[in-house]
Amino acid sequence: MSMTRDDLAEDLAYVRTLAEEGRNAPLIGGRYLVLFGALLTIAYGMHWALIAGAFGPTHWTWILGNWSGFAICAGIGSLMVGRRVRALPGRAAVVNRVDGAVWRGAALAIVAVVVGSVAHDAINDRGVAQNAIMAVGFAVYGVALGATAVIAQQAWLRWFSWLSFVASAVLWTFLNEPWAYLVAAAASVAVLLAPGLVMMRGEPSRVV
Template sequence: MTDHNQAIRDDIAFMRSLAEAGRQAPLKGGSILMAAGLIYAACAFATWFAASYPVSPLFMPTLWFGGTGLFFVALFALRRRMGAKTETNRAAGLIWAGAGWALFVIVLSLMLMGYRANGWWIMAAICPIVLATYGAAWTVAGILTQAGWMRGVGFGAFAMALVCAWYGLEVRTLFLIYGVSLLGLVALPGYLAMRQAQRAAA
């Protein structure tokens, strides 16, 4: 029992130290989120546009895997410019990295399911899943950094995940909403976080 109580106290102390550090230093990595939002929003808008025209079966995989490749290039370049991190930023970075890898595996899983079922409409689930995952990551990042606006972005992402789910079988409408959501709930907040970090460093 004593060990259990000590473990709880240690966890509380760790969370308190993260919160205190979060008040002192803004979240880094906003440029990475901005890049992700812009790249994948562009893919979503291209999907929205292409949905009205006959396209090659290879168009969608090429578009989205190409966008992912471009994002990894941007990720490599931007991470090298981020500099030293606080404990809060390390914790937030782990959250975002975990969310990113989870989404990567989920997308591959849905592709396999769509292929086996010969029903590519299954891929429509990507949109609400991605937004819900971003919502969770923004919410936790807001708690770590004591930034209420980040928690607000997280709740907005949760709400738009439900909207995307509602329009899941209307491809053009779905990807239009998804693209706008990525701009407003990933790219724009990423830009704001980046500017906040730049002002703090000045």
């Protein structure tokens, strides 16, 4: 059966609509930002309390326990969030696939920095390199948030991207100050938790 010109026009309009819907699909990664924003706020705050002597003399195993707890909670939380996100419509949209790839790359970059910093301090019997992890981390968050802002056409995210870069610069400047961990805790709320909550408000509520 041959197609009329009107049929062809309707089909093309339908395909264009699907493409636009995919391009403009709502971001569904906000839950990850909320998860890591909350966990990092707690972990950075606890790290500061430990090195500041809030609980008395601190052994390095306490700090190890703090970040081990963070890693365990992050792993379990990511599995739970991933299950919820996979049930949302729009996960196959280009914007969400690119956003996911960007943040996975960011996570791997931070893991590489963590492993290298810990190994450096273990070999050289120093604890300085590990203090740089959070400064690098916020620079990476700035790149990821900026990329998300562009691909999702969400200009408001650029403000959080710039704020991440500012936080990174401050943390580099005061690299070995104990209170820098409080700055990192506050920055985690500002550049991860806050935009994550905004993104969650725009998520589709159920599979359609």
